[in-house]
Amino acid sequence: MAAASYPDDLKYHAEHDWARIDGDSATLGITWFAQDQLGEVVYFDPPAVGSALTKDQPYAEIESVKAVSDVVAPLSGEVTEVNEGLSDSPENVNEDPYGDGWLVKIKLSDVSEVEDLMDASSYEGSLS
Amino acid sequence: MSRYTSATDADRAAMLERIGVESIDDLFETIPEGVRLGRALDLPPGRPEQEVFAHLRELASRNVSADDELSFLGAGMYDHYVPALVDSIITRSEFLTPYTPYQPEVSQGTLQVMFEYQTAISELTGLPVSNATLYEGPSALGAAGFLAYQHHRRTRFLISRGVHPHARETLRTMSAGWGIEVQEIPLRDGVTDAGALADALGDDVSAVFLAQPNFLGAVEDLEALVPAIKDCGAIAVCSCDPMTLGVLRPPGDFGVDIAVGEGQPLGNRLDYGGPSFGFFAATNAFLRKMPGRISGETVDADGRRGFVLTLQTREQHIRRERATSNITTAQTLNALAAIVYLSWLGRQGIVEIGELMLQRTAYARKALAAVEGVEPIHEQPVIREFAVRVDADVHDVIERCAAEGVNPGYPLGADYEEHEDGLLVAITEQRTRADIDRLAEVLGRAVAGARRARRPEEVTA
Amino acid sequence: MSLTETPQQRDRATTIYEKSQAGRRAFVAPELDVPHDPDALPERFRRTEPPRLPEIAEPEINRHFNRISKRNFDLDTGFYPLGSCTMKHNPKLHERVAALPGNARLHPAQDPKRAQGALQLMYELQGALAEIAGLPHVSLQPSAGSHGELAGVLLTRAFHEANGDQRHKVLTPDTAHGTNPATVTMAGYEVVKIGTDAQGGVDMDDLKANLDEDVACLMLTNPNTLGVFDENISEIAQLVHGVGATLYYDGANLNAVMGRARPGDMGFDIVHYNLHKTFTQPHGGGGPGAGPIAVSDRIEPYLPRPQVVKTDDGAYDLDFDRPKSIGRLRGFQGNYGVFVRSYAYILSLGGDGLQEASETAVLNANYLLARLKEDGIGEHLPVAFDRLCMHEFVLSGAPMKKNLGLRTTDLAKRLLDHGHHPPTVYFPLLVDEALLIEPTETETRETLDAFADAIADILREGAEDPEIARNAPYTTPVRRLDEAGAAKRPVIRQPLD
DSSP states (O other), rough: OOOOOOOOSEEEEETEEEEETTTTTTEEOOHHHHHHHHHSSSEEEEOTTEEEEHHHHHTEEEEEOOOEEEEEOSSSSEEEEEEEEETOTTHHHHHOOOTOOOOOEESSSSSGGGGBBHHHHHHHHHOO | OOOOOOOOOOHHHHOOOOHHSSSSHHHTTTTTTGOOOOOOOSSSSOOHHHHHHHHHHHHHHTTTTTTTEEOOOTTOOOOOOOHHHHHHHHHHHHHHHHOOOGGGGGBHHHHHHHHHHHHHHHHHHHHSEEEEEEBOOHHHHHHHHHHHHHHSOOOEEETTTTTTTHHHHHHHHHGGTTTTEEEEOOEETTTHHHHHHHOOTTTTTTEEEEESTTTTTTTTOHHHHHHHHHHHEEEEEEEEGGGGGGTBBOOGGGGGGGGEOOTTTTTOGGGGGOOOEEEEEEGGGGGGGGGGGGEEEBBBBOOOEEEEEEEEEEESHHGGOSSSSOOOOHHHHHHHHHHHHHHHHHHHHHHHHHHHHHHHHHHHHHHHTTTTTTEESSSSSSSEEEEEEEEEEEHHHHHHHHHEEOOOEEEETTTGGGGEEEEEEOOOSOOOHHHHHOOOOOOOOHHHHHHHHHHHHHHOO | OOOTHHHHOOOOOOOTTTTTTTTTTTTOOOOOSSSSOSSSGGGGBOOOSSOOOOOHHHHHHHHHHHHTTTOOOOOOSOOBBTTTTTTOOTEEEEHHHSHHHHHTTTTTTSSSSGBHHHHHHHHHHHHHHHHHHHSEEEEEOOOOOOHHHHHHHHHHHHHHHHTTTOOOEEEETTOOTTHHHHHHHHHHTTTEOBOOOOOSSSSSHHHHHHHHTTTEEEOOOOOOOTTOOOOTTTHHHHHHHTTTTTTEEEGGGGGGGTTBOOOHHTSEEEEHHHTTTTOOOTTTOOOOOOOOEEEEETGGGOSSSEEEOOOOOOOOEOOOOOOOOOOSSSSTTTOHHHHHHHHHHHHHHHHHHHHHHHHHHHHHHHHHHTTSTTOOOOOOOOBBBBBOOOOEEEEEOOHHHHHOOOOOOOOHHHHHHHHTTOEEEOOOTSTTTTTOOOOOOOOOOHHHHHHHHHHHHHHHHHEEEEEEEEOOOOSSSOOOOOHHHHHHSOOOOOOOO
16 A cells, blocks of 8 residues: 655645645545555445435445445535546445545635645644 | 352462452442442342242143144244254354354354355345344334335335234334334235235335235235336345245245245244244345345455454444444344254255145145134135134133144234134145144034124024 | 364254255155045145255154264353353253143133233232332343334333323443343434443433433433442433433343342333343243343333233233233243243242342352452453443453453453353443453352453463464364454355255
8 A cells, every 4th residue: 555645736634635726626535644544445335327416414424344424515515526447346435535536526616725735744644 | 260260269268368358249349338238148048959940840741832732833933844954963062152253263163154144145135245143023124124224214104914913023122212103004905915016105115014924824916016116115024934936936036125034944943932033134235234144154364264243344343324234132042943953955945845835835724714603814825824713702712722732823813813713824845634624513513603602592403 | 184174063064955865754644534635725826946944764863963963162051151141050840840731732822711821920020020120110022132122212202202291312321231222222212322321321411411201211320330339320310310311220240139129219211121131031042031120110111011910800811901011022922831830930939048049149240350450461451441240240351461462352262262151242332352251250260260260271381372362262073263254245044946
């Protein structure tokens, strides 16, 4: 598994989720810290395309062998795509949490919410 | 010190010293004075094994078992022959005494048994996934209800009056806090009234519960009933008798989502009602919502095949308040009895035993219909059990039969007030033609006697 | 072929389906002795292909199950210090009495007049359980501890509804066994977690902050899953009753207190027993068990139906006439075969023996705890709450992880190589890298010493070379298994296509 990393180009939420902002869309996932806590991911139950995410509310569950974790939405929006590849290879969440391990893509409903998120160094600082 | 403990005075002294206290009482200091019992338990003193055995034997002697009478009792549990092979395997220490397989490396025996059992239940029901048991039949039906409640928060259950009365009641008890209305669908001519079911269906129906065969022994027409259930988006649950699934088309064939039932007929004793097991099988769509333990195949560090408890994130020890069930201890040893039994019965045997029951049940119904004062409650196809009404007080009839060493069946009146003098007669492979003929003869006498008793002024010449 | 691979390890776990050959059989069907009726079952109801059950004769069935049985560790063979499980010896008399035909061959729908022995046994068992727990009214119906918990919370619901009270919450401590919150959801209530204080008991401030008239019930185990007897229990009972809620006792740890204290006297309204723990029903690899409940006078009207009663003429009967009952939670009367064994146990031990069982259970646990503080074990596996324990105690493997790089799971797997079943691991959740250890009263001092010595050995070995334990076990029929793979791609039945 990759060593701890928190890319600078992403925004972070206290519940260990990241967001890659692209205009009024965002790609979401869980951070290296979260996947490390969970252990090897075995199952991700995605929300339906078209469903609504609310900032700070759980929108899905992610499972390892011995744990289940809520995935919390760092931003509000509508789901436009889910990562189908995770049903065959859930371990991508562990191996490439910011790349192939992405969870969902959303169309943001309130871009101003991005301001409430942390940058990489604040998030990493909050972990110690 | 009792025969099951080993702490002699010398042991105790040495242990207390090592612990660093003076007496056993010191170990219980944390119990506040106000809640200490302060007296001996008001129970008789302990007794040697010989006396305990004698007492238990005396109690058992005051029970009239299926060995002591010719019994046609059924109603969900049946007097099938349990081969000696089952006893010898389930009394093995290695199967009887271990704990749940939480350390799989030393539990491969139990985990493989569970896997083989799950496969057999899947084959019998025609559904792809099975768990490794629930407690018994009625609570397994209740568990299907809980799955439906968690799955889509619709507010009505429909349950056929043909489902076992204990299961209907258990569903009501279990669902008391779910905000769900349980609506009963009546029977018509002994089977679920398809018109009444169709009228009752709607998109607020969470699940529909049927039984196959139903409690009155009738084979239900699942092909006619299930499509409408699926059309309104409800979950179709069928409680079935596993011993009939060698002959009857299985529930999985008809689009049933969940099959449950009472497993006792499969290699488990009567035991005055338990322990037995409940089975629970479902379509793949419900795999991650299933209650109970599940054994799954995997490999070890050296590439050897092995088995582990899998999909544990469904369960209470991980998912806690969001678990698919609170169940932990289930009925694993009884599942072992079942898979040993099903292996003994075999692919051909389950068909043969089903055919035998089918023919003998048909014969028995005709034989009883020919008895004066006895008539079938319905004429639906039956396979191992059928319902008749007697033209007399059924309890008097039962007592008269008992005096001749025959138990003619289960009186229906307490559960079906519309069949006050009804009797449910069960046939297993143990009831021969001679037994059935004897039943007809004894029942004939009993009914005649009971009729006379009811109308003493009419003395038959 | 590896020189060190054991025959067990070479066994490829062939399933009974893989041993089948078409045409082989064990069962011989009786002759059809009635006229064949071709119209007995319309074709459209008939199965077209038989289920693919095994085809195998008796000797091979026998050999198959005997062989795979030897791939199990079991209590008759070795020590099982599983916390919260009470793995005490299963007396062999119990199998004999359960197999008596008057018990084993008795149909549950038999007329009560002809089942007097069974009903008397159940009635007397109820009485004994009532005395042990200090609550007068018992139902034997629930089939396991979880089933008893569900009964208890449903009884609470019925009690409140009868009083015209709509409540929505049930409180459980954060040390609770997962069944407690799962039960609360099944009963249609919302779970509220209560914290634990530094002494290991309920955090009284947190409890007071959360107790209000929307709380239906507080569920507790006492002693709790940390092995600690909560000294505030009387005050807790007062507070809970003060808001009109019920107090529920999870009887998983009853083995600690028989004859010394009773939940009824502590103020509990509803208690469940685990007959497969304290009352030594054999575990069977995951059941059967039984979870009877005992309740106070005010809860009695709601008990499940039927109840076993004694009538005025001294006969025993099943009473269905209970208008306020919550109804049935299962078919027939419950796991009678389990009642027979527990009844025989209670008769064998008597009041004196049951008290002695609890005293020796607590003695054994404290002795083992004392031994596990010696030999340098305590610096790697300190006890979570440094006080005398009751029948079980929790160690934390967190220092071991830090000092030696060994996790609790590694210690557990290496214990398997020493011929001991490991303790309960990673529970309770409150303790990091938890090891919950319950020796029970039926173990000798020598066994406890051997277990402590094994732990010391593993730690010494771990200090030299942690890789050994990390790759353990070596001597079991299979080595560490890929649980992630089993969860990702579940294969839960034999494919037969």
